[in-house]
Amino acid sequence: MQPGDIFSPGDLLNNTYRIEAILGRGGTSEVYKARSEISGRVMAVKALRAEFASNEDFLVLMTREEDVREIQHDAVVRYFDTQRMPDGVVYLVMDYVDGPGLDRKLADGGMPASDLLVVGRRVCEGLIAAHARNIVHRDLSPDNIILRNDKADQAVIIDFGIAKDTNPGAQTIVGNEFAGKYAYAAPEQLSGTTDARSDIYSLGALLLSTFRGKKPDIGANPMEVVKKKAEPLDLEGVPEPLRRLITKMCEPNPDLRFQSAEALLEAFKDPDSMKEDDLASVMLDDATVIAPVTARVAPAPPVQGPISEAPQDAAPKRQSLLPILAFVALLVIGAGAYFGGVFDGLTGPRYPVADPYSMIIEKGSTGNAQAVGYVPSKEVEAALTERIEGVGGSAQLTLASGDISPTWGIGLLQMFETLLPLEEFRIAVSDDQVNVTGLAATKSDQAMVQEGFANGFPEGFNGTAEIGLGPRFLLPKDVHPLLEEHADCGPLQLMAPPPIGYGLEDRVIVNGRFANETSRSALQAAISDVAGVRPVRVEGEVLNASLCRIDGVLPTAGPGGFDIRLGYGDREGDNLAGRYQVGENPTIDVRLPDELTEGYLWVSVVDVQGVVFHLLPNRTRPDNSLTALRAEAEDGFVRVAFGLEEAQASGKLAFTVDGSVLGKSKIIALHSDGSLFDDLRPTTESVESYAEALIAAREASDVTVTSLDSALLTTEE
Structure with a gap:
């Protein structure tokens, strides 16, 4: 265990779960091993730190895990209970899965492909159960797959909450746009789109990493991540049929992946049943690839006109092939010239078709901007590159055609210029859909950019814009x-x-x-x-100025057990709230700790008007030694403010609530090892006078104040 851990071994939660050990620590939560005192069953307890338990965003993510209790499958962790403790800590009780995670297997050098086929099939069965409840995990990674009893056929999916560390350097991001680990997340998750196919991608990526025993290399910055995510995974050295399965699971284009966990399960059961055309999109010869994977080459125009049947004899058949071959060759040459730009002067330039037509422009907290994606013309390419480089950034742009409006490029540049005043921003474009997020350093910058989008997006675009107020990190x-x-x-x-x-x-x-x-x-x-x-x-x-003044000069000693009890002069019972109305007669008692037999007790009341009343000692009661006080104590308490009737008979101090003095007063009980003052203080004096006396006593005397106890007394109408 470490200092600051939420729980300690031996702690009993809800009179049921006894903490035995800690299993893991995160930025916002910790996971413990616990045992039910009722059933004896070993459980796992995930606790959210108290400082995050008051944050509704984290609570939503935490309770999202509770929703998983509706999933009934051995490949999905079971959730049983959610509780909030008096100190604010929220915890979940879930099934304890005893076994290593795939992250451990990865760290130990990886796993054989044959075992990973078993793991993949088992996890796929769990995803079917989750997706049937409309629950997408969004965060599948090696550390979220546990092998119960270290067996591949007993893999269990855990951690559906995505409530992890959001500090810089953390590998899990929580926000409106993206949730999940960069390394294993599907490309579409980078722009906030997630469905069941995203889990399929993540499963393929984690199987590949676990096979290799190496975490994926996804780049050193967001732009590199975006670029790499648009490319197929490197499957060199992966044996069949695992290679074939991962190929389709991790298609950058979700439409080319397995479309459901059910379809994937069938492929795991019989990989050889996968049709050749299922893999056509990634089986192209390198020489045919003229654009990134997310782009497709526009097909050549189809052959026009009827083709007559060939005669039955061989010789005429050979002769009839010649014009056909010549015609096909002409088409090939023409298509090559068409796409090579020979006819650009007549038809305008034609580039490979991108689908979807995507672009991401980011300006990070460092101020530099980067752009990665497609542009429709050299003019837009040059203009955007100039603007990006003008702010110290870089652009990686690809000329492409697509299903976009004629004003697409102009609109993109307009959005970039509108967002430049922001501390950081991100433009994510897919065809005509755009998602703009940004962070302004000041409210004026935020208002200016929001005004720029007040009437919608530039012509040809639809989407959303969220401009927050920073800074990104407040120190x-x-x-x-x-x-x-x-x-x-x-x-x-x-x-x-x-x-x-x-x-x-x-x-x-x-x-x-x-x-x-x-x-x-x-x-x-x-x-x-x-x-x-x-x-x-x-x-x-x-409080008030008087109480604050006294607080500033009081000794720094801690409480010593001289508890202050409030009551009523005209009736029995304690006043636990410490609130009195006009006309009431408070009584004040101070407990004398059993372990203390020597020293002196000083009790005063500082009221809202800045007057100090010395209850002990005073002229009617000058002896404030513990020895003298114990002689008159009852049940361990000594009374310092009395009921009116008793005070009138004995001359002791008593008071009633006056309507002219309403608010908070402070009762102070000091214990010292000697006398604080040379002379007896007056029964009443000003706060300033008493503060000066305390300062003088502290500077001139070798007497030590060993403890300070206090309580508030509130008077009201």
């Missing part, structure tokens, strides 16, 4: 100056700040005390101005 050091600036009642602190910064989905939580509501609201507004879209929550009590 705690950028918030600390705001805490110092607005701290008017002691130090303020960030609650559980991420060590490398707040992501866009992280909540910024501040805790502390404030002299008034205006201060708290001002801090909320100041942090919101720099936090962008992140939710901000400023927590803590609103």
Whole structure:
């Protein structure tokens, strides 16, 4: 175990699940091995950290796993229970799968193709059950496939939540556009499109990696990822029939893959049944490939006119072939000239047909832009390249024809220019559909870009535009100056700040005390101005200037067990809420810890108007030693503020709630090893006078304040 772990061995959850060990740690959650105290069954418990449990986005992803309980299949992990603990931790209870994951097999050098065929078939059966419930995993990878008892025919799919680390460098991304690991995700997931065929791609990719014992090389940046995802996987050295299956499972174009897990299962059962035309799209000779895999060559025009039947004898048949062959040769030459641009002066340039006609333009947080995709003309190619290079970026563009509008290129350039003021942005185009996302550094930049899309997209495009407010990562050091600036009642602190910064989905939580509501609201507004879209929550009590002044000079000692009990002078019972109305007579008792027998107790009340009432010691009760106080204590408590009737008879201190003094007062109980002051303090004095006395005592005396206990008393109408 490590410091900061959510649970520890021996912890009992919901009076049922006893924690035995930790199985894994992630950025937002941890997984534990536990045992049911009722059935004795070993379970796995996935716990979401408390700081994320208040984030609705993470809760949605967490509860998504709970939905998987409807899937009844041995190849899919079973989920049983979801609970929220008093401290905010949310956890799921699921089946414990005892065995190595494919990630372990991969790290150990890989697995034989024969075993992976068994794994693939088994996982496919689980996907059929999940897809039947309209549940797409979206995150299939070697670490999400466990071999129960280390047997290939007992593979189990786990982790349907996709609620993992979103910090920089993490391999799982959670957001509106894409969820899943880059290495194993289908190409269409990069632009936010996911269906059952995406799981089929991921399964093929993870089988390939596990066979090789090597993680896929997908590039060093998003542009390289996009480019590689548009290409077929390298299957060199993969034996049949695994090679044949992965070929079709991992087609970049989802329409050319297996269209369902059921169809894939049939192929796993009988790989030889796959038709040759199933593989035609990837069996082309290298010499015939004139465009990326996502593009197809436009077919040559069909032969026009009837072809008469040939005579029955051989000689005339040979003669009749000559004009046909000559005609075909002419067609081939003509087609070559057509696509080679010989006739461009007459018909305009014709390029390979791209389907879909895609383009991705990104500007990252570093400010550099990159573009990868198709363009319809050399003019658009030159203009876009010039603009991309003008901001220090690079372009990898391919000339292609496609089913796009004549204004496609102009519209693309317009969108690029509109988005340039943003800190970062992404344009993902497929034919006439476009998805624009961006992050503005300021609200004015955000408003300006949103205005640019207020009337829709340029002619020829349809889609969505989401412009968020950044920055991408908010560093705690950028918030600390705001805490110092607005701290008017002691130090303020960030609650559980991420060590490398707040992501866009992280909540910024501040805790502390404030002299008034205006201060708290001002801090909320100041942090919101720099936090962008992140939710901000400023927590803590609103006190008053007097209480804050005392808090600033009180000793830093911790509580010592001198618990403060509030009651009523005219009736029995404790006032647990500490709230009193006008006319009521509070009583105050302080518990004397059994283990303390020496020292002195100092009890004072600081009210909302800045007046300090010294309840102990005072002129009517000067002895505040623990020895003297124990002699008059009852049930371990000594009374320091009395009921009116008893006070009138004995001269002891009592008070009633006055309508002119409403708000929060603070009761302070100090324990010291010697006398704090040379002289007895007056029964009442100002906050400033008492603060100065505390400071002087701290600087001039060798007396130590060993503990500080306190409680709030609130008066109201």
